Amino acid sequence: MAKMTKDQVEHLARLASLSLTQDEVEKYSTQLSAVLEYVEALSELNTKAVEPTHQSSGLENLLRSDEINAEQILSQEHALREAKETHNGYFKVPPVLLKDQ
Amino acid sequence: MKLPLTISKVQEGLKSGDYSCVDLVDMHLGRIRAVDHKLNAFITVTDNYAYDLAKKHDNTIANDKKAFENFPLLGVITSLKDVYLTEGIETTAGSNVLRGYAPQYSSTVVKKLEAAGAIIIGKTNLDAWAHGASGENSDFGSTKNPWHLDMVPGGSSSGSAVSVAAQMATISMGTDTGGSVRLPASFCGVTGFKSTYGTVSRYGVVSMASSLDSMGHFTHTVDDAEKVFNIIKGTDSLDSTLSDRSTSLKKSYKIGLAKEYFEKGIDVQILQSIEEVRDLFEGDGIEFVDVSLPHTKYGISAYYIIMPAEVSSNLGRYDGVRYGAGRDALGEEAKRRIMMGTHVLSSGYAEKYYLKAQKIRTLIREDFDSVFTKVDAVIGPVSPTPAFQLGERVEDPIEMYLADILTVNANLAGLPAISIPSGFTSSGLPVSYQLIGPHYSENILFSLGKLYQEKTSFHTKTPTI
Numbered sequence: 001m002a003k004m005t006k007d008q009v010e011h012l013a014r015l016a017s018l019s020l021t022q023d024e025v026e027k028y029s030t031q032l033s034a035v036l037e038y039v040e041a042l043s044e045l046n047t048k049a050v051e052p053t054h055q056s057s058g059l060e061n062l063l064r065s066d067e068i069n070a071e072q073i074l075s076q077e078h079a080l081r082e083a084k085e086t087h088n089g090y091f092k093v094p095p096v097l098l099k100d101q
Numbered sequence: 102m103k104l105p106l107t108i109s110k111v112q113e114g115l116k117s118g119d120y121s122c123v124d125l126v127d128m129h130l131g132r133i134r135a136v137d138h139k140l141n142a143f144i145t146v147t148d149n150y151a152y153d154l155a156k157k158h159d160n161t162i163a164n165d166k167k168a169f170e171n172f173p174l175l176g177v178i179t180s181l182k183d184v185y186l187t188e189g190i191e192t193t194a195g196s197n198v199l200r201g202y203a204p205q206y207s208s209t210v211v212k213k214l215e216a217a218g219a220i221i222i223g224k225t226n227l228d229a230w231a232h233g234a235s236g237e238n239s240d241f242g243s244t245k246n247p248w249h250l251d252m253v254p255g256g257s258s259s260g261s262a263v264s265v266a267a268q269m270a271t272i273s274m275g276t277d278t279g280g281s282v283r284l285p286a287s288f289c290g291v292t293g294f295k296s297t298y299g300t301v302s303r304y305g306v307v308s309m310a311s312s313l314d315s316m317g318h319f320t321h322t323v324d325d326a327e328k329v330f331n332i333i334k335g336t337d338s339l340d341s342t343l344s345d346r347s348t349s350l351k352k353s354y355k356i357g358l359a360k361e362y363f364e365k366g367i368d369v370q371i372l373q374s375i376e377e378v379r380d381l382f383e384g385d386g387i388e389f390v391d392v393s394l395p396h397t398k399y400g401i402s403a404y405y406i407i408m409p410a411e412v413s414s415n416l417g418r419y420d421g422v423r424y425g426a427g428r429d430a431l432g433e434e435a436k437r438r439i440m441m442g443t444h445v446l447s448s449g450y451a452e453k454y455y456l457k458a459q460k461i462r463t464l465i466r467e468d469f470d471s472v473f474t475k476v477d478a479v480i481g482p483v484s485p486t487p488a489f490q491l492g493e494r495v496e497d498p499i500e501m502y503l504a505d506i507l508t509v510n511a512n513l514a515g516l517p518a519i520s521i522p523s524g525f526t527s528s529g530l531p532v533s534y535q536l537i538g539p540h541y542s543e544n545i546l547f548s549l550g551k552l553y554q555e556k557t558s559f560h561t562k563t564p565t566i
Binding site for chain 1: 202203205206298299312338339341342343344396398399402403405406413417420421422423424425428429431433436437439440441443444447454456457458459460461462463464466498499502513514515540
């Protein structure tokens with residue numbers, strides 16, 4: 001039976017950049033195990049010969065000319081308007097790698 | 102004065118001078134002030150903006166003899182689920198992450214509605230990020246059902262459904278990824294329409310699950326659903342999944358009764374109502390044919406793999422750098438779906454879950470393809486039960502997910518569908534049925550729905566609140 005252990009929940013949270021409390025880890029472990037158990041029903045169908053469906057529009061390779069549409073471009077000022085921190089006209093992002101790591 | 106329910110009634114009154122666009126805004130804002138503290142349908146009311154548009158339109162009516170031809174939605178008070186970006190007007194997606202966010206551009210649908218003369222009166226409440234079937238999962242508080250304040254309005258487009266049902270707006274835009282228009286429409290007794298995937302632009306609408314998200318809307322009548330669809334549909338250079346295909350009307354129709362939509366667990370009053378719908382259609386010469394959609398029961402499992410996979414990817418962009426707050430502001434259900442999605446896409450599990458679910462999606466699509474060689478539409482309940490109690494399902498995600506059991510398959514297959522009011526339970530809660538058609542068969546669904554509403558009056562009933 002499919003189970004989601006607390007270690008797995010913590011691992012997934014790290015991958016998805018979520019910080020969870022211990023209570024949340026416990027709760028999600030129980031709830032996600034239940035969901036995985038529910039979807040286990042799919043394994044009773046033999047799908048070896050079935051092609052997967054990624055989308056339903058039936059369209060393929062829609063092309064457009066590689067031209068800049070000036071109406072679609074936000075000005076730098078406009079683009080930065082909602083950012084909490086900017087620097088010299090750029091978005092300021094938190095560090096990913098630190099010196100002593 | 103009695104508020105007009107439909108687009109044609111709104112415009113008759115404007116033409117005859119019974120009221121102006123400004124009067125219409127007054128009346129609807131009055132209604133919002135009178136009832137929305139009980140219902141919590143709106144996150145933002147755009148009163149000044151609405152008055153500006155109304156004054157402009159009153160001017161157009163006075164000066165342009167062809168005003169109503171040029172602007173088919175002239176004076177129509179419109180609310181928007183708060184996932185439709187509106188330039189300069191706060192757009193929250195019902196989440197603390199976007200509280201205070203004022204988008205730099207508007208969605209294509211909003212631009213098309215405004216170009217047709219619609220007046221935006223506000224942004225409506227929803228389950229955060231459109232994740233939910235009850236309307237309770239909003240960081241701005243639950244929306245209440247106007248027919249019974251202890252009941253949920255259905256989600257995720259909860260505030261949109263309620264704004265139309267309680268006459269705070271004439272029409273409202275929602276989104277339907279797994280039933281999020283049809284379900285609240287059925288719980289609130291209004292008409293709810295979901296377009297074929299790829300007919301209405303998704304540009305500028307906060308993404309949930311990109312291969313499933315369909316634009317949809319709430320109106321009192323099917324006739325209005327068609328009018329709104331005709332304005333918002335069509336290709337858009339900003340959404341490359343769109344096409345302009347459509348279907349021609351026919352002289353006679355067949356409706357399929359899929360036995361899998363009537364299995365155990367469906368409320369008897371809902372079943373009874375659909376029997377009456379059938380009698381009425383048959384009286385009009387429409388033939389009912391027994392059909393089978395054998396993979397129906399696997400839909401909810403496939404949906405709760407594919408949807409969170411796409412959600413985890415789409416919500417990855419919310420890091421608090423370019424706009425909005427950081428990931429600590431994400432709520433409980435969003436985090437649950439992100440983790441589920443991350444799991445089913447991760448190495449070692451992607452084949453077992455994600456690929457498997459995509460194959461099931463093929464089987465579900467093929468079921469419909471096969472049935473639509475025999476019939477023009479399939480009829481079924483929208484939900485196994487009428488509106489349920491607030492709080493009843495919040496602690497049990499699976500119970501909550503099962504509310505979508507009859508709606509998700511149309512999304513997995515990308516099909517159009519419409520939820521139409523067909524009565525009330527003994528306790529006065531609305532009951533609806535849905536028609537699901539082949540890709541691009543909106544015309545036929547509208548035609549059947551209009552036929553039904555010509556013979557019935559459930560869609561004209563409004564809650565006393």
